[in-house]
Amino acid sequence: xxxHYNERVVVKRGGPGKxxxxxxxIAVAIIAFLFATGFWSADVDGGDMPEVSVQGGELPNVDVDxxxxxxxxxxxxVEVPTVGVKDNGEQ
Numbered sequence: 180x181x182x183h184y185n186e187r188v189v190v191k192r193g194g195p196g197k198x199x200x201x202x203x204x205i206a207v208a209i210i211a212f213l214f215a216t217g218f219w220s221a222d223v224d225g226g227d228m229p230e231v232s233v234q235g236g237e238l239p240n241v242d243v244d245x246x247x248x249x250x251x252x253x254x255x256x257v258e259v260p261t262v263g264v265k266d267n268g269e270q
Contacts, residue, residue, distance in 0.1 A: 218246070 213219040233239045 212221075
């Protein structure tokens with residue numbers, strides 16, 4: 180005869196809410212880090228609307244103050260190790 184055992188199966192269901200919460204927490208942490216390091220800043224002095232004037236068929240003149248990115252090159256000597264090959268006589 181066949182024997183039947185009482186087995187309990189537990190299925191964990193972790194819907195999309197947990198994943199969305201984790202992604203939101205990571206996004207908030209990244210934004211907080213960017214503000215803390217000064218990469219982003221919330222300078223809201225003035226609050227005036229910019230003046231934009233456009234002549235027909237031309238792009239508007241816009242003055243944007245953004246972070247300065249310094250990119251450059253320099254010459255530098257790098258010591259490279261020499262690589263040798265040993266011939267053990269096998270062919």
